[in-house]
Amino acid sequence: MQTTHFAGFKIKGLRIKEGYKSTYVAEKLDITPTYLSLIESGKKNPSKKVISKASKLFNVDVKEFQESPELMKDLEELEKKIDMANLIAVLEMLSKDLSDKNS
Structure with a gap:
């Protein structure tokens, strides 16, 4: 691999x-x-x-x-629908919220 x-x-x-x-x-x-x-x-x-x-x-x-070709295709489609900067911001925010809950 x-x-x-x-x-x-x-x-x-x-x-x-x-x-x-x-x-x-x-x-x-x-x-x-x-x-x-x-x-x-x-x-x-x-x-x-x-x-x-x-x-x-x-x-x-x-x-x-x-990474699978299917996953990459799905992410490319998502990127077309959602601004990448907003997607990254939301993912970072969610990960911070998760980290805060587990602290």
């Missing part, structure tokens, strides 16, 4: 969804919090080993860390 930036964004999404702190996830993935931040921001691609550990941590199949 070739890893991409999507995998890092997926890790961040799962971490936020589960309400896990980045330090906890980094420890479980056996990487530094700084490296996790680079992965989650799309600056580094996670290794297969990190993906495997993330799969176990979040109890999802490793295939969940690969």
Whole structure:
């Protein structure tokens, strides 16, 4: 499996969804919090080993860390309907609300 930036964004999404702190996830993935931040921001691609550990941590199949053509098509259609800046703002707001609830 070739890893991409999507995998890092997926890790961040799962971490936020589960309400896990980045330090906890980094420890479980056996990487530094700084490296996790680079992965989650799309600056580094996670290794297969990190993906495997993330799969176990979040109890999802490793295939969940690969973007599918269908997902990308759906997102492209969504982008046509919604201004990307508004979409990002709403997603960030929702993730912050989720984080605040789990703190």
